[in-house]
Amino acid sequence: MSRAGVQRIPLQLARGCVVASIQIDLDRDVLQQFREDLLQLLHTSGSNSVILDLSGLELMDLEDFEALRGTISMAAVMGAETVIAGLQPGIVSALVELDADVEGLVAAGNLDAAFRLLEEQRSQGQPDSESPENDADDGEHEADESGD
Numbered sequence: 528m529s530r531a532g533v534q535r536i537p538l539q540l541a542r543g544c545v546v547a548s549i550q551i552d553l554d555r556d557v558l559q560q561f562r563e564d565l566l567q568l569l570h571t572s573g574s575n576s577v578i579l580d581l582s583g584l585e586l587m588d589l590e591d592f593e594a595l596r597g598t599i600s601m602a603a604v605m606g607a608e609t610v611i612a613g614l615q616p617g618i619v620s621a622l623v624e625l626d627a628d629v630e631g632l633v634a635a636g637n638l639d640a641a642f643r644l645l646e647e648q649r650s651q652g653q654p655d656s657e658s659p660e661n662d663a664d665d666g667e668h669e670a671d672e673s674g675d
Contacts, residue, residue: 536561538568542642544576545569545607550583558594565598569605577602578641582613589625596628608648610634612641 533556538547545568551557565577579595581587599609611634622629635641 533557533560535564538564540568540572540574542646543574544578544642544645545572545574546578546580546638548580548583553584553587553591553594555590555594558591558598562594562598562601566601566605569602569607575607576645577607577609578612578638578645579609580612580638580641581618582615582637584618585615587618587622589622589627592622592627596632599632608633608645610641610644612636612638 534551536547536549536551536557538545540546545565547561547565549561568574569577577599579599599611602609611632613636614634633644635644
């Protein structure tokens with residue numbers, strides 16, 4: 528259920544993965560709407576991987592991080608592996624100094640590295656039978672940079 532007046536984080540399917548490009552300021556309402564949208568898309572798409580592209584965030588407090596962490600846990604219960612991509616050095620430093628629980632998180636420097644990491648995990652685990660057209664979608668994630 529969509530909340531009136533709440534900004535939404537865009538979600539798209541690319542290479543068999545749900546990609547969330549977070550380019551807006553986070554607050555409780557935005558994060559709750561994002562959680563609902565992401566879990567619904569995981570359910571309807573059957574995707575088993577998520578990339579949270581946080582490269583557009585300049586600030587993140589501990590409360591926002593913990594809310595994202597909760598969403599990552601919920602996605603995991605639904606069978607989805609999540610990779611965080613593009614965290615800015617200042618955010619990483621602040622989260623570690625605030626004793627944020629970063630244990631068990633999977634991170635990559637950028638979106639391309641996140642896709643490679645997920646592809647490596649798929650090849651080491653089970654065959655990727657759910658996304659036989661991965662090569663056809665190659666480059667689709669670059670649309671995130673257009674600033675929709």
